[in-house]
Amino acid sequence: MLNIAWGxxxxxxxxxxxxxxxxxxxxxxxxxxxxxxxILAIPLITIATYPYYYVRKISGSERIIAAVQIALPGMIMDILSIIYFAKVFPNLTNDSLPIFASWLLWAYSLILLTGFSIKYNNK
Incomplete structure (x- = not known):
């Protein structure tokens, strides 16, 4: 539940x-x-996730579940942000909507990618 709240x-x-x-x-x-x-989203997402995993002691095998739980609330809420774009973001033009939506997909993809652990198998 804390992962969802963080998301x-x-x-x-x-x-x-x-x-x-x-x-x-x-x-x-x-x-x-x-x-x-x-590009700026990369360090921002890194700062928002990896320290969180460390502080919560979320192991590599549990990270993917945590990453999904972190990303999901925003993904669901941003459905409304996109539908009501002009009301939620009155300072943005309709021409910026594709950039905004693309950035959201990028940011959520980055969050999900932080859930994968890279393990090296040295044989």
Whole structure:
């Protein structure tokens, strides 16, 4: 249940960030800026997940379940964010919706990827 709460908190934080400041970095046609927000998601997701796994002592085999539980609340809530995009994010233009939706898919994919442990088998 704590994993789901953590996921909800991450979703809420990102939604507030995009609602308040999305117009600064979700600008259609600004290729380098858009690329930068995709790249910036990598360390942000890393900081939001790996320390969480460490503090909670979530083992490698349990990480995939934790990652799904973290990603799922936001994925479900973002269905509404996308449907009601103009109301939830009045500061963003409709032209930024594809970039926003793509970034969401990217961020949730990164969260899910943190659930996989890389184990080396040295024989």
């Amino acid at each position: 909800f908190l991450l979703w809420m934080s990102a939604t507030i960030l995009f609602r308040l400041f999305g117009q600064i970095f979700l600008i259609p046609g600004q290729v380098f800026l858009v690329l930068a927000i995709f």
